[in-house]
Amino acid sequence: MKEDNYRDSAEVKMITNQVWKSMSLLRGILPVEHHHVYLFLLSAYYDGIIKNVHIDFSNSLCNYIFSSLESEQKYSEILNVYIPILKSIPEERLNEVLHQLTMFNNEILDRYFDEIFDDLLFRLADNQGKYSGEFLLPNEISKFVVEIADMPNWASVFNPFAGLASFATHLNKNQNYYGQEIVSSTWALGMLRLMRLHKHTQINYRVEDSIHNWPGTNNFDLIISNPPFNYKIDPYIAHYFGRKKMTAETYVICKGLESINFDGKVACIVSQGMLFRGSDDQRLRESLVEQGLIETIVSLPSGMLKHTGIPICIMILTRKKNINRTIKMIDASSFVESKGKREKRLETNRLLEHLYKFSRSKAVVEVPIEQIRKNNYNLNVQRYFVEDFRGVPLIKVVKRISGKRVGKEKTLIGKFIRTSNLKDNDVSYQLDLNEIKERELPSHSIKIENDCILISTRWKSLKPTLFEYKGEPIYIGIDLLAIRVYSENFEVNPHYLISELRSPNVLKQVSAFQNPGAITSLNRADFFAIKIALPSIEEQKAKVQGILELSEKFKILQQERNALAHGKQVKSFDEFASLKHSLGAPRQNILSNTKSLIRFFENNNSEAFLEVKKNYRSMYGNNLTEDIGQIKNDINHISSILEKGEQGLVLSNFELNVISLKEINSLLMNLNKSSQNFTLHYDKASPEETKGKAIKANLTLFEILLNNILTNASKYAFEDGNVMNLLVIELKVTEDLMILEIRNNGKPFPRNYDKGKFSAKYTTANPSKGTGLGGYDINRIASYFDNEEWELILNSEEVFPVIFKFSFPIIPMINE
Structure with missing residues (x-):
């Protein structure tokens, strides 16, 4: 780096x-x-x-x-x-x-x-x-923060939540550094790092709690920090600042401003949610803006840090009020180099050189406080780079359909429309109710009984989709808007409007107005402020005539394809049906008996039974009732596969659904950890990363894929039950991708082995231990999930010689 x-x-x-x-x-x-x-x-x-x-x-x-x-x-x-x-x-x-x-x-x-x-x-x-990613900042980011803080050569620097003292590595010998890190092993490695950089003698780097041991002085020239995101601090400390609750990020900003001298600065890396969240965060932004304490905000995209996929920003604050009444906004996205899907790197030198040369550019702008005030103190950097597009604002040509709220009075069943149901296609943009199954409706559902255009406010594009009401209503949630053409001054063709809402000019405005973060969001006021090109009604009709003709042809092709698929349905094997029937009673008996055993052991706390449980744990290292429960879960899993498997593992029998990342987190946390030769460690994604996000997959197949990888590790990687045998599952979420990485520290694959051999049917690294179907099915399932480019990385890392990597496109899902 x-x-x-x-x-x-x-x-x-x-x-x-x-x-x-x-x-x-x-x-x-x-x-x-x-x-x-x-x-x-x-x-x-x-x-x-x-x-x-x-x-x-x-x-x-x-x-x-x-x-x-x-x-x-x-x-x-x-x-x-x-x-x-x-x-x-x-x-x-x-x-x-x-x-x-x-x-x-x-x-x-x-x-x-x-x-x-x-x-x-x-x-x-x-x-x-x-x-370790939580403690080690990429070198180029820590260097950039130090450089734009522009502190004097003799500066006194305080670094709370110091991690591995990344900021200290960029200071000169005349600058006085005081850093605090609460984890002793992190501090020790940080000290070792500073020793190697010959900086350990000029700094004061301690094992201390930054929240409860913040230094009492108010004379620092710079307070610089990368605090843990969304870490909640003690309410009584928040109360000191007039807040009911407070995160480490807001604490560093508020306490930092108290602890710097008149010419001092606070430089803080925070999540971008700080720039646009409501409630206490909005009140804090308003106070900082009106007092003129914010000097610079630098926006960076998601995927810049190892331990989180959420977008981040750098805030530079000063105690000396800004007399120009402006805030410098820097959009650093064009200075980020992407290395594949997963790794991004800030080109620090190129960005710094640009900032030295230009005070205004496509990446730098000075925003007057009056303009920020008009934007309700939303400091999302991208909205201040939107180009002034000449056109008609949507509020003058469309009207929102409010619909009727379902409420909590009674349970209703209906067709609930999500963002994933909307179309993102210039030709096929009509909602097909045949593709949507009825379900129980959330209480916040809005009933729509009109022709309308449906709009997503929680996606990268608006996904405008035409709904033609034919007697069957639809229901939408808070992530969708239903609009209709309504204007006293303009004639608007609905098909032209849908086409225009997909135009590059509109998408630029959408991108600028959206709030980044766990859920990309566009508020209604910003949506209705979007401007569109609106020629005469004749020109509108002429533009969409070709699209309408293609749309009709597309419908006919779809109907022909569906008819063909229906005519080619594969017959079920009678032998399999007979086998499934024969296994029905034994399966049911096992399930019934395991349920009885679970109840029996859970409700019996006599000394004899406690002794049995204790001996079982001592011998096998597992909880007895949990292992019995796992048997029940495994039988249910087998039953689910049998119900779909008349011809073996036929993937098309398993319907692809929208699965929330909350469900994925739950599945990974509850994987079978017993009967394996390794310790299973799961690094889950944070609630902020997973909220409102989903992937398209099948939960049963997803579990089969995971179990095949775990079984492969147990058979081939770990020959014994060494306590240091480790399999790590890590879930990382960016704005666009859910990245699943599974790695183990066991026995490496043979040197000439690769993904091709691993995925080939009946090919195995060790014929005495398996059939080779596991790797074949892993590849088939990954490909069925539209993940043909999944990676098998062998022998490139010494700590973890076997690494599986899968990338799933994110689908927005507000109503989990």
Whole structure:
């Protein structure tokens, strides 16, 4: 992540890869989050404190390391964190690690060690995902924040929620740094990092709680922070600031402004929700804006940080009121380099150079406070870059259909329309009620009994869809608007209007007005402010004539296709039906008996039964009733497959549905963790990331895919039940994608193995342990989910040699 050119050296690449691969010695020995102990040993070896010639391998190596380092001032501070980790490494393996350190090319290591060390630190963070991403800022982002804060050369800097002291790495030797990090292992690694960058002697970096131990001075030149997003702090602290509740982000802003001198600044990385959320956040924005305390806001897209997919921004605040009554807005999206679907990188040098050259551009604008006031203190940066388009505002040509609210009085069944049901097609834009199943209606549903155009307010585009009322009503929720053409001054063709609402000019306005975040949203006032081109009615009809003709042809083709598909329905095998019938009674008996056993054990707390439960846990490491419950769940899962499986696993028998990420989170959290040779760790996405989002899939097939991957790991990757065997499932959500990554630290696949061989039917890495159908079905299901480009990454990472990656397009889902 560094921007220096030392990486271009083939020698540096070679030795960095050698060191990285040698870290595999810790795989299966230490938990993944403790692998940074290798960097500790590497640093001590480089400094000449641990030397091979001095090691007495006949005695305790851990004692040798302790005695060698305890007198070294820069290592003595962090020894208490690393010695317990070193003691948990078997003597023989620690011996191997120390020997391995002597095998590297010392000449190259000496020349580039500090850079190699920082590169390894970032690799470790990348490899561990959410284990460490929360604490390690990308180098280019921390550098950019320090640069735009523009502090004096002698500045006094305070860094609450410091993580691995990323900001401190960019300070000069004359600047005084004080950082607080509450997690001792994070602090120790941060100290090690600062030692390697030769900054540990000029800073004050402590293990402290930033909320309860905030320094009492008000004379800092800069307070700089990347606080945990949406972390709730104690209500009594919030009450001090006149608020009922408060997050760490708002705390840093409010407390920071109290703690800087008159010329000081607060630089804070926050979620973009801070820019447009209502209630307390809106009142805070209004106060900051009216007092002239906000200097700069920089907008960055989602996917910039390792531990979250939500969009972020950088706020620069000052105690010295802005006499120009403007706020500098910077849209940095055009300075972000995308590396594939998952990785984004800020081009810091190019952006800084642009900011030095231009005070106004397509990326920079000075926004008067009066304009912000008119926008109800919405500080979403994109809305202030919208081009002034000459046209007619929608409020002059359409009217909202309010409909009738269902309410809570009685349960109703009807066709409830979601954003995912709307069309995003220039030719086929009519709502097809045959595609929508009836369901129980939410209480907030609005009944529509008119011809109308349906509009999504929770998607990247408006998805304008024509509904023709023919006696059957539809129901919509808060994510949709129903509008009709209504104007005293203009003639408007509905088909032309739908076409225009998909035009590039409209989409630019939609993008500018939308509030980014967990749910991309467009409020009604902004929708009706969107301007459209409105030629004469004759020109409108001429423009859409060709579209209407294509639409009719499309309908005919659809009807012919449906008729053909119906005529080719595959007959069920009688033998399978007979087998399913034969299995019916045993399945039902197992289900009935497991339910009885669960009730029996749950309701019996006698000493004898408590002893049975205790012995079971002692022998197998699992909860008895939970394992019985898993049997019940497995039988239900088998039954679900049998109901669909007359011809084997025929994917088309499993209908693709809109599945909320809340359901995906729940499924992943409840995966079978017993009867496996590994520990299953799930890094779930946050509620803010998953709210209002869904994917198109089938829950049963999704579970089959996951179980096949888990079974594959249990069979091939882990030959024993070592407590360090680890399989990590990580769910990350961006605005556009749900990214599912499954990785294990077990036995690598053979060197010449790849995704093609893994996915081939009846092909297996170990014929004695399987049929090869698991990988075949994983590939089939992923492809059925429109995920043909899923990745199988083998032997490229030393900590996790096997990594599965799947990417699912996000579908908005407000009414979960």
